[in-house]
Amino acid sequence: MEEEDQQKILDLVKELVNRVLSRNPQNPKPSISSNPNSPDFQNSLRYAIRILSSRLTPSIAPDAAAIAESIKRGLATQGKSSQALNFAELYNKFASKTGPGSINNKWAVLYLLKIISEDTKVAQNAPNSTLLFPNLGLNELDLSNESRGSRNFKRGEKGYDNGVLLVSKDPENLREIAFREFVNLVKEENEVSEEVLVRDVLYACQGIDGKYVKFDANVDGYALSDLIKVPRATRVLVRKLCELGWLFRKVKGYISESMDRFPAEDVGTVGQAFCAALQDELSDYYKLLAVLETQAMNPIPLVSETASSGNYLSLRRLSVWFAEPIVKMRLMAVLVDKCRVLRGGAMAGAIHLHAQHGNPLVHEFMRSLLQRVCSPLFEMVRSWVLEGELEDIFSEFFVVGQPVKAESLWREGYRLHAGMLPSFISQPLAQRILRTGKSINFLRVCCDDRGWADAATEAAAAAGTTTRRGSLGYGETDALETLVVEAAKRIDKHLLDVMYTRYKFKEHCLAIKRYLLLGQGDFVQYLMDIVGQELSEPANTISSFQLAGLLESAIRSSNAQYDDPDILDRLRVKMMPHGTGDRGWDVFSLEYDARIPLDTVFTESVMARYLRIFNFLWKLRRVEHALIGAWKTMKPNCITSHSFTKLQHVVKLQLLSTLRRCQVLWNQMNHFVTNLQYYIMFEVLEVSWSNFSNEMEVARDLDDLLAAHDKYLRSIVEKSLLGERSLSLYKSLFALFDLILRFRSHADRLYEGIYDLQARTRASSLSSQDKKQSRRQTRDKSSEVGSWLIDGRKALEQRAGEFLQNTGQELEAISKEYTVLLEGFLSQLPVQQHVDLKFLFFRLHFTEFYSRLHPGT
Amino acid sequence: MFNIVKFVADMDSEAAKTARESLDLAFHMSNLLDTGLDRHTLSVLIALCDMGLNPEALAAVVKELRREPVSSSLQNSSAPIAKP
Numbered sequence: 001m002e003e004e005d006q007q008k009i010l011d012l013v014k015e016l017v018n019r020v021l022s023r024n025p026q027n028p029k030p031s032i033s034s035n036p037n038s039p040d041f042q043n044s045l046r047y048a049i050r051i052l053s054s055r056l057t058p059s060i061a062p063d064a065a066a067i068a069e070s071i072k073r074g075l076a077t078q079g080k081s082s083q084a085l086n087f088a089e090l091y092n093k094f095a096s097k098t099g100p101g102s103i104n105n106k107w108a109v110l111y112l113l114k115i116i117s118e119d120t121k122v123a124q125n126a127p128n129s130t131l132l133f134p135n136l137g138l139n140e141l142d143l144s145n146e147s148r149g150s151r152n153f154k155r156g157e158k159g160y161d162n163g164v165l166l167v168s169k170d171p172e173n174l175r176e177i178a179f180r181e182f183v184n185l186v187k188e189e190n191e192v193s194e195e196v197l198v199r200d201v202l203y204a205c206q207g208i209d210g211k212y213v214k215f216d217a218n219v220d221g222y223a224l225s226d227l228i229k230v231p232r233a234t235r236v237l238v239r240k241l242c243e244l245g246w247l248f249r250k251v252k253g254y255i256s257e258s259m260d261r262f263p264a265e266d267v268g269t270v271g272q273a274f275c276a277a278l279q280d281e282l283s284d285y286y287k288l289l290a291v292l293e294t295q296a297m298n299p300i301p302l303v304s305e306t307a308s309s310g311n312y313l314s315l316r317r318l319s320v321w322f323a324e325p326i327v328k329m330r331l332m333a334v335l336v337d338k339c340r341v342l343r344g345g346a347m348a349g350a351i352h353l354h355a356q357h358g359n360p361l362v363h364e365f366m367r368s369l370l371q372r373v374c375s376p377l378f379e380m381v382r383s384w385v386l387e388g389e390l391e392d393i394f395s396e397f398f399v400v401g402q403p404v405k406a407e408s409l410w411r412e413g414y415r416l417h418a419g420m421l422p423s424f425i426s427q428p429l430a431q432r433i434l435r436t437g438k439s440i441n442f443l444r445v446c447c448d449d450r451g452w453a454d455a456a457t458e459a460a461a462a463a464g465t466t467t468r469r470g471s472l473g474y475g476e477t478d479a480l481e482t483l484v485v486e487a488a489k490r491i492d493k494h495l496l497d498v499m500y501t502r503y504k505f506k507e508h509c510l511a512i513k514r515y516l517l518l519g520q521g522d523f524v525q526y527l528m529d530i531v532g533q534e535l536s537e538p539a540n541t542i543s544s545f546q547l548a549g550l551l552e553s554a555i556r557s558s559n560a561q562y563d564d565p566d567i568l569d570r571l572r573v574k575m576m577p578h579g580t581g582d583r584g585w586d587v588f589s590l591e592y593d594a595r596i597p598l599d600t601v602f603t604e605s606v607m608a609r610y611l612r613i614f615n616f617l618w619k620l621r622r623v624e625h626a627l628i629g630a631w632k633t634m635k636p637n638c639i640t641s642h643s644f645t646k647l648q649h650v651v652k653l654q655l656l657s658t659l660r661r662c663q664v665l666w667n668q669m670n671h672f673v674t675n676l677q678y679y680i681m682f683e684v685l686e687v688s689w690s691n692f693s694n695e696m697e698v699a700r701d702l703d704d705l706l707a708a709h710d711k712y713l714r715s716i717v718e719k720s721l722l723g724e725r726s727l728s729l730y731k732s733l734f735a736l737f738d739l740i741l742r743f744r745s746h747a748d749r750l751y752e753g754i755y756d757l758q759a760r761t762r763a764s765s766l767s768s769q770d771k772k773q774s775r776r777q778t779r780d781k782s783s784e785v786g787s788w789l790i791d792g793r794k795a796l797e798q799r800a801g802e803f804l805q806n807t808g809q810e811l812e813a814i815s816k817e818y819t820v821l822l823e824g825f826l827s828q829l830p831v832q833q834h835v836d837l838k839f840l841f842f843r844l845h846f847t848e849f850y851s852r853l854h855p856g857t
Numbered sequence: 858m859f860n861i862v863k864f865v866a867d868m869d870s871e872a873a874k875t876a877r878e879s880l881d882l883a884f885h886m887s888n889l890l891d892t893g894l895d896r897h898t899l900s901v902l903i904a905l906c907d908m909g910l911n912p913e914a915l916a917a918v919v920k921e922l923r924r925e926p927v928s929s930s931l932q933n934s935s936a937p938i939a940k941p
Contacts, residue, residue: 015901020922020923097879112902119916
């Protein structure tokens with residue numbers, strides 16, 4: 001078998017030599033040399049056999065694919081890309097030929113082709129150098145042949161094994177020698193070969209200490225040990241590459257730290273998402289490292305003849321490969337640093353700040369990271385907006401709930417946590433999100449309503465398909481906004497519907513206006529009439545039950561009886577805490593029980609403001625009522641006519657002047673009170689109410705409604721002089737009221753005296769005329785009357801004179817005080833900020849009477 | 858005369874076909890690479906490769922033989938062919 005093979009090979013070689021020689025373009029006499037018996041042929045054959053029998057082993061591993069790849073690349077770099085493609089195709093076909101009859105040693109064939117092709121190229125290039133000496137012509141070939149031969153011979157003597165074929169027959173050998181020397185130099189300089197360093201760097205980048213590259217705590221990073229002799233450039237390069245390892249350690253450390261902490265402490269869902277996203281990035285990174293490692297193992301067959309074909313990966317190649325991962329890893333490390341103390345929305349916000357980057361690589365990376373990080377947050381928003389659920393066990397959401405009573409649920413139940421609000425959600429949007437969820441909760445807790453679920457589903461449908469669980473993500477802020485807007489619109493509308501129709505918000509507001517703000521005139525008049533007596537008693541003797549009964553009868557006898565019983569049911573009497581000496585007037589007030597859910601609008605503080613307004617209006621009404629009462633006693637004007645004709649002239653004159661003073665003063669007061677009353681009722685209450693109703697119409701959510709109501713109330717308070725700024729005005733107004741009430745009692749006394757006097761004079765005149773008749777009459781009267789009679793006319797007139805004088809003086813004093821107070825009040829009015837108070841001034845001072853009276857002021 | 862075609866003549870036609878196609882493909886590649894080998898030479902080379910000869914050495918033979926007719930620089934030793 002062996003023999004046979006040998007023979008076969010020999011035959012084949014003979015054939016080969018024959019073929020090659022016969023086609024040799026340089027052979028001047030091809031026909032002769034192809035003769036198998038010619039000496040040339042024999043020589044060539046011997047030569048060929050010697051070459052073949054040399055122990056030249058292939059310098060590469062038998063890998064057909066790698067060689068094919070190398071050839072292809074070679075073609076491609078020569079600019080023959082179409083040929084490269086052709087070649088790749090051919091190779092694929094060639095490689096697929098298996099089985100009997102196919103070529104076994106495919107790699108050898110390919111390698112052979114490759115080398116021959118390269119040789120031909122070199123041979124084609126080589127004569128170019130000889131063209132430098134064109135005059136030498138063909139002889140030059142012989143010359144060079146000879147010189148080459150002799151050089152080869154010399155080399156052989158120099159100790160090169162003569163069995164080894166040297167590829168150093170052309171001038172390029174010089175380059176190769178230099179190159180080899182350089183390699184040796186490099187080897188001397190480096191104790192460690194580059195392959196080892198590359199491997200170590202790859203290890204370091206996974207956070208593992210290599211053989212030479214180790215983590216150095218002093219410099220806080222991976223570095224080559226100082227003991228190893230490597231050039232400075234390599235050292236720096238290794239240090240640079242190992243930055244990746246340092247960053248990796250940091251990120252990895254954070255992840256494992258967070259994960260270790262997880263069951264014990266609350267890392268938060270956002271934190272967990274962040275860790276997961278980082279973990280994914282790291283596994284991508286691991287993949288890259290694995291690929292690099294296999295490449296580092298695989299030397300690529302680049303050039304066969306140079307000694308330093310080396311490994312595919314050098315440190316420099318690594319630095320190229322690491323360019324992208326290092327950017328990402330750096331980003332991650334920065335984020336890890338930032339987020340170490342942050343959580344929830346704050347964390348997302350912090351990461352978002354880094355996402356604003358011009359580099360598309362960074363931008364894309366951050367986007368995908370944020371998408372993961374924000375998904376729990378967006379999920380929370382979704383369930384909050386559509387279901388009103390606050391699934392936030394780690395308190396990461398920017399809406400914070402706290403347990404409160406139902407009435408303050410709207411105002412205090414939920415609030416925005418500014419720290420947890422990520423910056424990609426704008427403040428108005430956050431407010432809207434807060435309100436929508438709050439509305440749902442309000443409907444659920446306070447209104448006991450289930451209709452919102454339909455509204456939410458509708459909203460989800462309207463916002464499109466993007467509302468499925470977990471489908472909202474970072475970067476889809478628009479989608480989020482649409483969802484929130486849709487949900488807010490529907491839920492708010494539903495809430496207002498419930499408030500208006502089911503809980504009759506408007507009706508209740510109107511009822512409060514009518515009863516607490518005394519808008520229902522007949523009711524107030526009647527109430528004033530019947531409770532007046534009761535309220536004049538000291539406060540501690542009044543029973544509120546009795547007053548409640550009076551209120552009931554006032555309702556029943558006024559138009560209020562036709563009102564909704566539910567509304568009337570809520571109207572109560574309230575006695576305020578009273579001190580000693582307080583009259584019933586001071587403590588009486590009405591109260592309206594708003595109940596859930598309206599107590600969200602009519603909170604205690606709001607009701608307290610209503611109470612203040614009520615007290616003021618009640619006092620105003622009382623003063624008006626008092627003045628009307630005074631008028632009733634003054635009304636019978638017959639006093640002056642004939643009954644006093646018999647009086648002394650002086651007394652009569654006194655009487656007349658006192659009466660007149662009283663009338664004038666009453667008129668002044670009445671003018672003031674009537675106008676004030678008019679102003680309050682029409683300029684203040686009605687105008688504010690009208691504004692409020694308009695705003696109620698356009699209100700889109702409960703907050704609008706609350707704001708409108710608040711504005712309504714505030715405008716009433718301001719305009720009715722109850723505000724902070726008009727405190728002194730308010731005081732002088734109350735002084736005026738008190739004065740008017742005092743006037744009423746004086747006027748009452750005056751008229752009482754006058755009626756008395758009238759009665760006496762009539763009696764005395766009668767007694768002189770018709771004693772019998774009067775005796776019977778006077779017998780029924782009190783003993784005092786008797787004394788009058790006894791004292792006689794003179795004494796009577798004297799007493800009347802004294803009485804009138806006293807009363808006149810008192811009235812005079814009141815009048816003076818009133819004038820002073822009113823002037824003070826009027827002078828303060830124009831100074832007020834509120835423009836409506838100028839109308840009041842105008843109205844009170846229409847004819848400029850007061851300024852003409854006292855031109856000085 | 859030894860060539861691949863003859864070599865496979867006694868094999869079944871399937872194998873012959875494969876062999877021919879392989880040779881065709883190799884020849885195409887050889888042309889693409891500008892080796893200057895003709896079909897026959899290539900078939901001889903492939904046969905030698907399949908016999909397990911070192912392709913580098915074969916390449917060297919082709920190169921050397923092409924460059925020059927054997928000169929006197931060669932010494933007259935004829936070692937037996939060793940299979941590498």
